[in-house]
Amino acid sequence: MKKVEITVNELLHQHNLSLNQLHLMTGVRRATLSELANGKRQRIQLEHIEKIANALDINDINKIITIKETSDE
Numbered sequence: 001m002k003k004v005e006i007t008v009n010e011l012l013h014q015h016n017l018s019l020n021q022l023h024l025m026t027g028v029r030r031a032t033l034s035e036l037a038n039g040k041r042q043r044i045q046l047e048h049i050e051k052i053a054n055a056l057d058i059n060d061i062n063k064i065i066t067i068k069e070t071s072d073e
Contacts, residue, residue, distance in 0.1 A: 001069070025055035
C-alpha cells in the first residue's frame with residue numbers, strides 16, 4: 001500500500017529552519033506545519049504547497065510531496 005507524505009521535516013533540516021521560521025516565511029499556521037511534519041494531517045491545501053515552494057525556492061513538487069510504501073496492517 002502507498003501513502004502520500006509531505007516532507008516538512010526533511011525540508012526544515014535541509015534548509016536549517018525551525019517550524020516557527022517556516023511559519024514566518026510562509027504565513028502557514030504553526031499548528032498546520034506541525035501536523036504536516038508529524039503526518040497527522042490528512043489534507044493539505046495547494047496554497048500551502050505553493051507557499052512552502054515559494055519560501056524555500058523549490059521548483060520540483062517531488063521535494064515537498066513523496067509517495068512511500070506502507071505495510072498493509
